[in-house]
Amino acid sequence: MSDLKLQLKDAQKQAMRDKNKPRLTCIRTMLSEFKRIEVDERIELDQARGLAVLDKMLKQRRDSISQYEAANRQDLADIEHSEISVIQEFLPTPLTDDEISSLITQAITDSGASSMQDMGKVMGILKPLLQGRADIGKVSGKIKAQLA
Incomplete structure (x- = not known):
């Protein structure tokens, strides 16, 4: 079991206490999404x-x-903010x-990207590094600006 899942289970117990x-409710939602994926795809x-799942949930809440x-x-927006x-x-x-910009610059040089057609290469390098730590949509905009 991953560390993230163990953290969630411990937090669930503490929230119950x-x-x-x-x-x-929010922690149970996260755990149920983990369980759904594990059952559907038959994986651990x-x-x-797990970070990708939480990142997706965060994006859904922002939307x-x-x-x-x-x-x-505003009452419903406040609930989403708390989640x-x-x-x-x-x-x-x-x-x-600044850290994101330096990672983008490094990824562009590592991949040899020179135009917008190379954006997939750059995203392939950056996505694992940024998962759960930055909004991928905003990063995508920054990459486009540098490649343009």
């Missing part, structure tokens, strides 16, 4: 894939927040803009 229902989730705020439903804070506890420390 603390009777913290919103936190417990490793650390990298929901923008939709709730557009619909003037984001819980999910972020289990992700590694986010990278700074």
Whole structure:
């Protein structure tokens, strides 16, 4: 069992002891998503894939927040904000803009990328390094700017 999954199970037990229902619900959602993937694909989730799942959940929450705020439903947006804070506890420390820029520059030189057609090569190098530590969509925009 991965360290991430063990962390989630320990946090679930602590949330039960603390009777913290919103936190417990969010942790259970994360664990159920892990379990769904393990059952569907008949695999044991490793650390990298677990981070990818949490990263995806984070992106879903951010999308929901923008939709709730557009619909003037701040109560639901607040719930999503609290879930984001819980999910972020289990992700590694986010990278700074300077660190991301230096990783992009390094990946471009390593791959020999010179145009937009080489973006896939650069993303292939960066994705494992950035998983759970940066918003891949924003990184993609920065790569496009450097390759343009």
